Amino acid sequence: MKAARFHGRGDIRIEDIPEPLVAPGTVGIDVAWCGICGTDLHEFMEGPIFIPPCGHPHPISGESAPITMGHEFSGVVYAVGEGVDDIDVGQHVVVEPYIVADDVPTGPGDRYHLSRDMNFIGLGGRGGGLSEKIAVQRRWVHPISKAIPLDQAALIEPLSVGHHAFTRSGAKAGDVALVGGAGPIGLLLSAILKAKGLTVIVTELSARRKEKARESGVADYILDPSEVDVVARAMEITGGKGVDVAFECSSVNKVLDALVAAVRPAGVVVIVSIWSHPATVNVHSVVMKELDLRGTIAYCNDHQETIRLVEEGKIDLAPFITQRIQLEDLVSEGFETLIHNNESAVKIIVQPRLR
Template identity: 40%
Template sequence: MKAARFHARRDVRVEDIPTPTDQPAPRQVLVKNRFCGICGTDLHEYAAGPIFIPTQPHPYTGAKAPQILGHEYGGTVVAVGSSVTNVAVGDRVSVQPMVSPRDDYFGQRGLYQLSESLAIIGLAWPWGGMAEYSLVNDYNVFRVPDSVSDAQAALIEPTAVTVYAAERGGVKPGDSVLVTGAGPIGQLQVLAARAAGATRIFLSDTNDNRLAMARQILPDVITLNPRSDKVPEAIRDQTEGGVGVDVALECVGAEAALGTCIEAVRRQGVVVQVGLHVGKPAVDGFTVTFKDIDVRGSWCYTTLMWPRVAALIGSGILPAEKVVTRRIRLDEVVENGFEALLSPAGTELKILIDLQ
């Protein structure tokens, strides 16, 4: 089968490799992959990796580079192990990519995403979504309802990130929200905030192309560019009492954006750090204390969110498919996938790989 494998920084190759076994282990499932999204994490691995991809065998999964990429994907079940009961051959599924022990401290509490042994399919597992087939555990697959298309099934994973972040921020009906960063996660975060009931949503980014895309996705979003706008002041001017937003969600992973969130949130508001920082940002501790605000991390999602997020997407309440700007073939993944997303023009958001 064909698979896109990471070998080193800026070295992703589409190669022919053996297809996974059609006789899965008792608790494993063989999936014929359908669509796979290119995530910002994949992009960071391509441009500056290895970061999460191990160069020595992962202590829990044994995986290491070269690594099949892709953790935002879905497909159709083509074979199941003898002990699998949650899916059957022919089911359309979305993949929840976290792999971790079921019996360690966090696993026993259902907090699998917090396990110190955590691995992620497409980053530290022998298989991934950027291939024709993948072999995964039974707990990694969720059957999707008829209301969810094959393309939408590949969008459940990134959407779950933003639904969880909105929950971490306590976004509720009538709230005002700031999202910093108009990349794919930022755009989905805007939609997740609206689905949670936020009525006034601000989006800040330095790329006017992406801000224009955001206005097409959600026409009443208020877009701001910190290169030309004084973002905290503009937000205070447009919020009740001039106090700032109730919740700010930082989806860039940049020190300046985090600072903007702390400035723009109201007293006793909540700042949620969604984007991953590559360094250690300075945080204005005085303002955090003086304004009596909460600063919270948001790591991925809980692994049990898939049915709920699928329902949000399938019902149209959270139209995640609006962030897709291009579909490509696997053979195009470098030139028309990674390189297109790295373009400073910012004319692409979410690119899906069509594996059929």
């Protein structure tokens, strides 16, 4: 079968590899669509980062580069391994793409996403969504309604990132949220916030991203910091109180500064983006306003609720798919677009089966 394999920085090849073995306790999935994540782009441009370098196998998967990529994917079950009796061939599924040790519990309240040596399918080994087929441990496979188009279902993984950020924030219906940055995660997070009954303010410079926030209906207010004073406008919207919660989704220090200034006393600022450089924060404001500054990473028991929101029609994922490509065009039309024309793309999804 065909798969996109990471060999090294700037070196991703479409190769023939053996089909996966559907071992006991696993589910065989025909991959329908796989999204290109910002993490994948960083691996291509700067890696290996999450991907174990050649000759340095991951302590859980035992694999190192070359690695099959892709962790945002949907598909159809084609086989189930021995011991799997609650999933049927033909079911539509998405995958929570974790690699954690077998003895790590994954029940309610378990913080398995913070476990030692955690990595992701499609980065740390165990196959990937940028291939025709994959076999995944049953505990990571989530059935979905066939009413959800499989192309849209590929966005449930990044949508779950937004849901986990919402959960970490402690926000509730009726609160006002300020989202700093309308890239893919900022937009999907905003969709979660709207579905949960919050008023959403988005701040963004890019005209195309502002238009996507407007078109998708995920923001009640869209502020361009080159045109308005974001903090002053947020205060005006909230009657001088400040927003209840803010989400940093840009890795830009000026955005973080504005969020800290715009949050009400005893409010919460959640850092969603992954920073590749040091940041500063106005600690005096954090202290004097008794702010909570929180980090969030990936997801943890978020997929079920995220899937429910989509199945019930509370979130429409269609507007966030901006390009559909074939596997053989992964680098030329996928990564190159994200490198040179990033603002035009929210989510590029890939069909792994070659024409």
